[in-house]
Amino acid sequence: MTAPYRAAWFDVTSGVAGDMLLGALIDAGAGPEAVQHAIDAVIPGAVRLTRSSVTRAGLRATRIGVEPLAEDHPHRTWRAIRGRIEEAGLPGQVGDRALAVFGRLATAEARVHGVPVEEVHFHEVGAWDSIADVVGVCAALHELGVARITASPAALGSGRVRTAHGDLPVPVPAVLELAAGWDVVGGGTGELATPTGMALVTALATECGGLPRLRAEATGIGAGTRDTPGRPNVVRVVLGSPPAAAVGADEESSAVVLEANVDDLDPRLWPGVLASLLAAGASDAWLVPILMKKGRPAHTLRVLAPRQRADALRDLIFRETSTIGVRESAVRKTALQRTWVRVSVADGAEVPVKVAHRGGVIVQATPEFEDVAALAAERGLPAAALLDAAVAAAVAHGLVPGAALPEAPG
Known part of the structure; x- marks a missing residue:
């Protein structure tokens, strides 16, 4: 490992x-x-x-x-x-x-x-x-x-x-x-x-x-x-x-949340809209079901983005949805530090485990599902079984909440 x-x-x-x-x-x-x-x-x-x-x-x-x-x-x-x-x-x-x-x-x-x-x-x-x-x-x-x-x-x-x-x-x-x-x-x-x-x-x-x-x-x-x-x-x-002092520090950054209420977009288009926003640099994008005036069902589109990407993402919202207005608010984003640890799961194959940590202590440790699924397809194994093996390997190597973060080699 x-x-x-x-x-x-x-x-x-x-x-x-x-x-x-x-x-x-x-x-x-x-x-x-x-x-x-x-x-x-x-x-x-x-x-x-x-x-x-x-x-x-x-x-x-x-x-x-x-x-x-x-x-x-x-x-x-x-x-x-x-x-x-x-x-x-x-x-x-x-x-x-x-x-x-x-x-x-x-x-x-x-x-x-x-x-x-x-x-x-x-x-x-x-x-x-x-x-x-x-x-x-x-x-x-x-x-x-x-x-x-x-x-x-x-x-x-x-x-x-x-x-x-x-x-x-x-x-x-x-x-x-x-x-x-x-x-x-x-x-x-x-x-x-x-x-x-x-x-x-x-x-x-x-x-x-x-x-x-x-x-x-x-x-x-x-x-x-x-x-x-x-x-x-x-x-x-x-x-x-x-440096060791920086490994445990939370990442703080200025960000914006872009919002738009939409009640007349074909719902089949929403997955593509969200994917386009993420591909264009959004940190996250999601929909919230709402009820508008006169009982009309609708969605609020919310996009979390780095400040420098706000203009491009706002333009994308106008192009890809039917909204005629976008709200914007400034927020401060605090994210745990992340690292990836590779663990062996099958015949020497490795998958990465995403480790979120704070102050040198592990908060969450989760195998990357896409990597597990790709390896399962390659080996002809059930994805669920390989995911269980990855979780067990992570635990065996001490990648559990509350444990100390492993030191980087060198």
Whole structure:
């Protein structure tokens, strides 16, 4: 069993693209085989990752290439991509993160082009290599046991670039939309940040800032395609565990609650609305049945969100529901610290247990059901039996409420 509470910091001060971030995570120790396996589950037989050591402005880095193995069809809808990810049987955290990233991309493209989210057709980001980058990054983070992600301000670049939509200024509109609420700089000439790269950073990272205090354990450097003299075209990743004093501290953050009363929306649409809100960066979204004037049954839609995502989520509510008004109130969110501990359950296979803790003491310990279900399907076992085994393994390793939090290795 391993018991990491791992944090990751992305240094994107020279720009960011999906392949650069994937290269940095593999350079930091993520297993290429596990990453390839996750990609194959989503797009089987479509691509093969290649790895090489290169230099960028004199700095060693890992370059990840995506070699196509099948004919590509570049235009895909958000619905089609979401279906592939949902049906792939990925571990819960991998699938959830990949859906969040593509959900952010879909929301940005919908706003840029003025179409409903479900009707967005991806071009560059719908190609096999971009799917591989997103799924690969999420799988690499899972492989490395990363529970919390922060990132630096992002360099976006300047100039013009040729895209499927024609000649566009840099930063391209989708990148600017994805950068809402994030600290950015020009940083140099050319397209330094791609839509896929910005979606990965802003969907996965919870905070924008400098390198946080942590016990550094590993670093990785991922290379972009170009080698620009005097400016290393790389993304850096720093992995580590927080200092002991920080492990038990509650996370406090400013948040907003968006609300809307709706009495005339086809109820079959609500699951898709909630999924779209979560994919677009909401911390949570739910419905409350209510009775309105004249006895009309209705629902109150409530969305808990980081303050920086409020504008985008408000726009999404107006687009995806029939409401004509959205209320907003400021709240303070206090969340227990979380970490993931992997326990053995069947023939050496492992599943993660989510451990919520406070002051170094475990409050809750729950196996990740999606991971248990995926392993059960893979092994042909009943999910209920494997879930019981995961709970028993967690108890055997002392992961019970009131117990001391296991120390991170190292």
